[in-house]
Every structure is written in C-alpha cells, then in structure tokens.
Amino acid sequence: MAVAASAALTAGLTACGSSDTSGPSSDAGAPQSGGTLRYGLSGAPTCADPAQSGSNQTIYVARQVVDSLTDQDPETGALTPWLAESWDVSSDASSFTFHLRDGVTFSDGTPFTADSVKKNFDAILGTLTAAKAALAASYLAGYTGSTVVDPQTVQVNFAAPNAQFLQATSTVQLGFLSDADVAKSAEQRCAGDLSGTGPFVYESYVQDKSATLAKRAGYAWGSDVFAHDGEAYLDKIEFTIVPESGVRSGSLASGQLDAVSDALPQDAPQIEGSGGRILTTSNPGVPFGFQPNVTRGVLADPAVRAAIVPAINRQELVDTVLGPDFKPATSTLASRTPDYTALSDVTYDPDAAKKILDDAGWVPGPDGIRAKNGTPLSFSVTFSSVFAGNQAILELVQQQLRQVGIDLRLDLVSTAEQTARQGTKDYDSTYYNSTRADGDILRTAFGLDGRNLNARGPIPELDEVLAAQLRTTDPQQRGELIERAQQLILDNGLWLPTVELSQAIGAASAVQDLKFEASARLQFFDAWLSE
Numbered sequence: 001m002a003v004a005a006s007a008a009l010t011a012g013l014t015a016c017g018s019s020d021t022s023g024p025s026s027d028a029g030a031p032q033s034g035g036t037l038r039y040g041l042s043g044a045p046t047c048a049d050p051a052q053s054g055s056n057q058t059i060y061v062a063r064q065v066v067d068s069l070t071d072q073d074p075e076t077g078a079l080t081p082w083l084a085e086s087w088d089v090s091s092d093a094s095s096f097t098f099h100l101r102d103g104v105t106f107s108d109g110t111p112f113t114a115d116s117v118k119k120n121f122d123a124i125l126g127t128l129t130a131a132k133a134a135l136a137a138s139y140l141a142g143y144t145g146s147t148v149v150d151p152q153t154v155q156v157n158f159a160a161p162n163a164q165f166l167q168a169t170s171t172v173q174l175g176f177l178s179d180a181d182v183a184k185s186a187e188q189r190c191a192g193d194l195s196g197t198g199p200f201v202y203e204s205y206v207q208d209k210s211a212t213l214a215k216r217a218g219y220a221w222g223s224d225v226f227a228h229d230g231e232a233y234l235d236k237i238e239f240t241i242v243p244e245s246g247v248r249s250g251s252l253a254s255g256q257l258d259a260v261s262d263a264l265p266q267d268a269p270q271i272e273g274s275g276g277r278i279l280t281t282s283n284p285g286v287p288f289g290f291q292p293n294v295t296r297g298v299l300a301d302p303a304v305r306a307a308i309v310p311a312i313n314r315q316e317l318v319d320t321v322l323g324p325d326f327k328p329a330t331s332t333l334a335s336r337t338p339d340y341t342a343l344s345d346v347t348y349d350p351d352a353a354k355k356i357l358d359d360a361g362w363v364p365g366p367d368g369i370r371a372k373n374g375t376p377l378s379f380s381v382t383f384s385s386v387f388a389g390n391q392a393i394l395e396l397v398q399q400q401l402r403q404v405g406i407d408l409r410l411d412l413v414s415t416a417e418q419t420a421r422q423g424t425k426d427y428d429s430t431y432y433n434s435t436r437a438d439g440d441i442l443r444t445a446f447g448l449d450g451r452n453l454n455a456r457g458p459i460p461e462l463d464e465v466l467a468a469q470l471r472t473t474d475p476q477q478r479g480e481l482i483e484r485a486q487q488l489i490l491d492n493g494l495w496l497p498t499v500e501l502s503q504a505i506g507a508a509s510a511v512q513d514l515k516f517e518a519s520a521r522l523q524f525f526d527a528w529l530s531e
Contacts, residue, residue: 240257252271
C-alpha cells in the first residue's frame with residue numbers, strides 16, 4: 001500500500017467552525033523572520049517529554065520540539081509525509097514499513113535513522129512503561145518490535161492488526177528524541193534538556209513553571225502540511241503560566257503577552273477592544289464528561305448512570321459558561337472526530353431522568369436528594385483546572401443534577417493528583433476530555449486493554465467491537481464499528497458527556513499564521529510577528 005493509498009486508513013475530518021482563521025491580517029504583508037512570541041499558558045507544562053505529555057498546555061510546548069513520522073492535514077484528515085517520505089502497510093495492518101528522509105538530525109547533532117525509530121518505540125513500552133506514557137503505549141498496542149531494514153528504512157511490527165497505528169504516527173506522543181534522551185529515566189525526560197528533530201529547541205525548561213524555545217538553525221525537513229520550507233520564522237517562544245483568565249486577557253490587551261490559552265467569552269471584549277482576536281477550533285476525540293467508577297458507590301447502579309445523561313442541560317452549559325465557539329456534546333465522540341455519530345439519547349429531559357430514578361427505587365428525601373435503602377444519591381467528581389472552564393461547568397452541572405435529586409460533590413485537585421488518582425482508580429467519577437483525530441480513542445479510554453478508568457469487567461459486545469475496529473482495514477467497515485462503539489459506551493453508562501472542548505486562543509494583532517494542527521493543538525512553525 002503506497003503513501004497515497006494508505007491515507008484511506010484514516011477518515012477525513014469534518015469541517016469545524018472558527019471565529020477567526022489563524023492567517024495573517026490583510027495588511028500584514030509577507031511573512032518576516034525574527035522576534036519573540038510571548039505566550040501565556042493557562043496551566044503548567046507538566047513534562048518536557050512528548051511521550052508522557054497529555055494536557056493541551058503541555059503539548060503546545062512539546063509539539064514544537066519533536067517531529068513525527070507523518071502529519072495529518074487538519075482540513076481533510078489525510079496523512080502526509082514528515083520524517084517518513086513514504087510508507088507501506090501490510091494487507092492486514094500488522095506491519096508498517098517507513099522510508100525515512102535523508103539528512104535529518106537531532107538538535108544534539110546526532111542523525112535521525114531507522115534505529116532512532118526502533119529505540120524510541122521500544123522505550124515507550126520499556127523504560128517509560130504504560131503507566132508513564134499511557135497514550136503512547138495505547139498507540140503501540142500489540143507491538144512486537146521494530147526491524148531496522150537499513151539506516152533509512154524501518155519496519156514496525158505488531159502481533160495483530162493495528163489499523164489505528166498509521167494515524168498514531170502523526171501524534172506528538174510518538175515524536176522522536178535522541179538516543180541520549182531515550183536512555184534517560186521517565187523522570188529525567190520530564191525535567192527537560194531534551195533533543196528532538198523539531199523546528200524549535202529547548203533553551204530553558206522549568207517543570208511546572210515555564211519554558212523557552214529557540215529556533216532550530218538549519219531545520220529543513222518540515223511536514224508537507226506546513227506552509228513554508230526551511231527554518232521557523234520566530235526566533236523564540238517564551239511560555240509562562242498565567243492561571244487566571246482575567247490576568248491573561250489583561251496581559252494580552254496591555255501588550256505584555258502576544259497570545260494566550262483559554263480565552264473565555266468574558267475575555268473577548270477586552271482582547272478584541274485592544275485590536276486582538278480569538279482563534280478557535282473544536283477538538284476531536286472524547287468530549288468532556290464524567291467517567292464513573294462502576295465498582296464504587298451509587299454509580300455502580302446502571303440506573304443512576306443512565307439518569308445522569310438526560311439530567312444534564314448541555315446547551316445551558318455552553319450558553320452560560322462557554323459561549324458560541326463551543327458545542328454541547330452529542331455523543332461519546334466529539335463531532336469533529338472521524339466516524340462520529342450523533343446519539344439521540346444525549347438529550348436534556350429531566351422528567352425522563354426522574355422516571356429512571358423512580359423506577360430504580362431512588363426516592364426523594366425532604367431536602368430533595370434521593371435515597372435508597374438509607375443510602376443518599378450522592379457521588380463526587382474528581383477534576384483539575386487543566387481547562388479554565390471546568391469548575392464553572394461542574395458547578396452548573398451540580399445545580400442541574402440537584403433538580404432531579406442527585407447530589408454531586410466537586411473534588412478539585414491538581415493535575416498531578418488527578419493523574420495519580422486515575423492510576424489507582426481512587427474516585428467515584430473523574431472528569432476530563434481526551435483529544436485525538438481517530439475513533440480508536442474509544443479503545444484507549446474504555447477498552448479493557450486501555451485506561452479503563454471505569455474499572456469495569458468484560459462487556460462482550462463492546463469488547464469485540466473495540467477489538468474489531470483495530471483489525472479492520474476497510475474504512476467503511478471500521479467506521480461502522482466505531483459508530484456502534486459510541487452507542488455501546490453510552491448504553492453501558494461508561495461516559496456521561498457534557499460539552500465538546502474547543503481551543504480558544506487570544507492573539508494580538510501582530511501575531512500572524514498561528515495555526516491549529518489536526519488534533520487542535522497549536523503549531524508555531526508558520527507563525528510570525530508583523531510590525
């Protein structure tokens with residue numbers, strides 16, 4: 001299967017709305033090199049290592065330092081060359097052969113070769129382990145090793161068909177580090193001072209505090225998705241952490257920052273009043289929602305999980321907290337994900353929610369909260385402020401659930417603590433989203449061989465559907481399986497969706513061509529600063 005044909009393994013992305021394109025202002029002129037872009041992150045970059053990166057704020061930094069074998073066109077979803085000039089896929093999608101570009105080097109001066117691919121992939125399932133690099137490990141499900149055919153050719157092998165792998169090679173988690181960095185421990189890799197092949201290099205990195213990237217001199221192997229060849233335009237990117245939304249927008253309006261994350265609706269007037277604009281795109285993948293621990297507390301009752309879905313007024317969440325650039329979730333996949341299907345069950349109907357609870361024996365008490373056999377209908381949700389709107393969204397959900405007799409308790413923790421508690425499954429429910437432009441994200445989140453934060457046991461039909469989409473190379477058949485998986489996940493109460501995440505980036509008028517890649521993360525390679 002040649003490079004053009006192999007793109008059929010990934011479906012096209014649906015179009016998404018945007019309040020502003022990321023292109024240049026009409027009077028900005030031709031792109032010019034130089035300058036430092038000062039960027040305000042809403043949360044800390046938690047790890048310099050791309051394989052261990054998870055949050056958008058972390059990926060915004062790591063994506064600029066590493067390249068991937070392929071890239072994914074954000075408009076069409078087609079896979080295009082990057083570090084691999086072409087590739088061949090076996091008929092059963094269990095073996096992938098990549099033909100690499102010549103002349104690519106890491107920023108420490110060492111060459112990028114087929115052996116680099118092998119060592120990086122081996123480390124993800126060895127040195128790092130799935131606990132440290134959960135997403136990267138899920139992309140390598142069934143990995144049996146890589147064969148170095150020659151210095152510029154590598155064959156990546158799996159024990160069984162792995163149809164999602166080709167799209168996974170476009171992700172930041174499967175980006176590449178030098179041999180010296182691959183040999184480091186997981187903790188050392190998180191601390192920074194890493195060498196990638198990307199258009200920027202780490203000039204400084206203080207874990208959980210700040211990062212400064214500098215242009216990589218001599219970079220000449222950009223993705224086919226990039227708008228220009230050669231080096232990046234910007235000399236530097238300075239990332240600082242500014243958790244408060246109002247402070248971020250104020251710093252942008254006053255000229256202290258050039259661009260900021262998570263520009264919420266209340267920030268727009270100040271940003272636009274100073275001549276700036278809001279750049280938006282919606283995230284593919286799993287939308288924000290509750291993942292219940294089905295072995296613990298009242299959420300072990302399927303009726304409770306079923307009642308929560310119609311009890312949530314998703315449109316009110318968007319209208320009240322987020323604004324028109326966001327969408328209510330309508331499935332267990334976000335609408336921009338290939339093979340997304342809207343589910344009629346994801347609708348607001350509080351009367352239906354009350355009937356489900358009535359039929360299951362949950363009786364309203366004098367305070368309005370239901371109970372059954374002396375147990376109040378109460379559970380907690382563990383969440384972090386990795387997205388600036390999370391707390392306000394959950395406070396409103398808390399009010400909505402109370403109207404049908406459910407007591408929701410909010411448990412705000414640090415991102416690190418949420419990750420740790422997800423690892424031990426120490427929660428009633430956990431609230432998050434997960435971004436990827438491929439429906440296999442459902443296997444990663446809900447499969448028994450994935451994260452399985454539901455702590456569930458076997459569900460034969462769902463388990464078979466998730467496994468079948470992994471071994472199915474026909475795009476139509478795979479799409480049908482992914483559509484079925486979305487319904488089964490909802491039917492079994494494994495995901496209780498709320499809203500779709502959108503990236504809303506505030507940018508000053510001088511910032512040109514700051515772009516989103518296919519997974520809605522920022523790509524700074526084409527960005528430049530006008531006078």
